[in-house]
Amino acid sequence: MPQTVNLILIVVLAAVPLYAVLRKARWSPRTIKLVMAAVPLLLFPLNAPLHEALHILGTWLMGGTVGQVRLLQRFWVPDAPVPMIETSGLQTATARFVAAVFPYAADAALLAIGAVLMSRQRIRSPWAFGAFFLFLVLKPSFDIAANVAAASLYGIGDFQQVAGIIGGPSAAVLQGILLAGAIGTTLAFVWVYRRPARDR
Numbered sequence: 001m002p003q004t005v006n007l008i009l010i011v012v013l014a015a016v017p018l019y020a021v022l023r024k025a026r027w028s029p030r031t032i033k034l035v036m037a038a039v040p041l042l043l044f045p046l047n048a049p050l051h052e053a054l055h056i057l058g059t060w061l062m063g064g065t066v067g068q069v070r071l072l073q074r075f076w077v078p079d080a081p082v083p084m085i086e087t088s089g090l091q092t093a094t095a096r097f098v099a100a101v102f103p104y105a106a107d108a109a110l111l112a113i114g115a116v117l118m119s120r121q122r123i124r125s126p127w128a129f130g131a132f133f134l135f136l137v138l139k140p141s142f143d144i145a146a147n148v149a150a151a152s153l154y155g156i157g158d159f160q161q162v163a164g165i166i167g168g169p170s171a172a173v174l175q176g177i178l179l180a181g182a183i184g185t186t187l188a189f190v191w192v193y194r195r196p197a198r199d200r
Contacts, residue, residue, distance in 0.1 A: 001082075001146070001149065001150045001153070001154055001156065001157075005146070005149055005153070006146060009142055009145050009146055009149070010040050010043070010142070013138060013141050013142050013145060013182075013186060014039060014040040014043065014138050014142070015036075015040065017133075017137075017138075017186055017189060017190050018035070018036050018039060018040075018133070019036070020190050020194060021189070021190060021193040021194055022035065022036060024194065025126075027126045031126045032126075034126075035126055035127075035129065035130045038130060039130050039133060039134050039138065040138075042134060043134065043138060043139060043142060044073075045072070046134075046139065047139055047142060047143055048071065048072065048073050048082075048083040049071040049072060049083070050103075050139070051083070051103045051143055052069065052070075052071050052083050052084065052085050053071070054102050054103040054106050055085050055087075055099060055100075055102060055103060056069070056085055057102060058098050058099040058100075058101075058102025058103075059085070059087045059090065059099045061098070061102075062090055062094075062095035062096075062098050062099055063089060063090070063091075063095065064087050064088060064089040064090040064095065064099060065087065065088050065089045066085055066086070066087055067085075067086040067087070067088060068084075068085065068086040069085050069086075070082075070083050070084050070085070071083055087099060093165050093166075096161075096165055097162065097165045097166060100158050100161050100162050100165070101158070101162060101174075103143065103158075104143070104144060104147075104158075104178055106140075107139075107140035107141075107143050107144050107178070107182075108140070108178060108181060110135065110136050110139065110140040111136070111137070111140050111141070111181050111182060111185045113136055114132070114136030114137050114140075114185055114189070115185050115188060117132070117136065118188060118189060118192045119192075122192075122193070123193075129193075133189065137185055137186055137189050138186075140182065140185075141182035141183070141185065141186050144178045144179055144181075144182045145179060145182055147159055148175045148178070148179050151163070151171075151175065152175075159171055159174075159175055162174065
């Protein structure tokens with residue numbers, strides 16, 4: 001998938017929400033700029049290795065074996081090979097399905113944890129705020145959105161594999177549910193943290 005699509009998703013899911021929240025924050029301008037820059041930049045080296053590691057874990061849990069592994073993507077190089085793993089030994093459709101969707105189950109769990117934490121308390125530290133947004137909102141939302149885009153626009157990726165296992169309509173419903181959760185959690189993040197806070 002072209003890096004342009006990933007950059008658009010970064011703007012929509014990272015830059016816009018962070019700007020909406022941080023433009024009224026009471027932290028220092030330097031701190032705000034560091035958070036604005038660090039969160040999107042950290043996403044690129046973190047997302048793909050975590051995603052592929054979860055595929056590996058899902059494969060092992062279902063009794064499969066893992067061959068070639070490529071965890072890192074040189075996203076600064078046009079047409080660089082994408083992160084991927086090669087698996088074997090997944091004998092049933094259920095095993096293949098679990099291995100394919102395991103990263104998205106983790107994404108859904110992270111979004112749920114983020115939503116619960118947002119509803120209970122506000123984060124005062126800018127660095128805790130940045131880590132919270134990166135790991136519990138942005139990373140899972142970007143992972144879901146990027147792979148939905150890959151399947152919908154280019155016919156590639158995990159959800160195409162899932163469609164081959166459970167059928168196109170069921171895969172589309174699964175993508176819709178995950179994407180709705182990602183968008184909903186991102187919007188909830190903006191709504192919660194745009195409200196005035198004493199220390200921001």
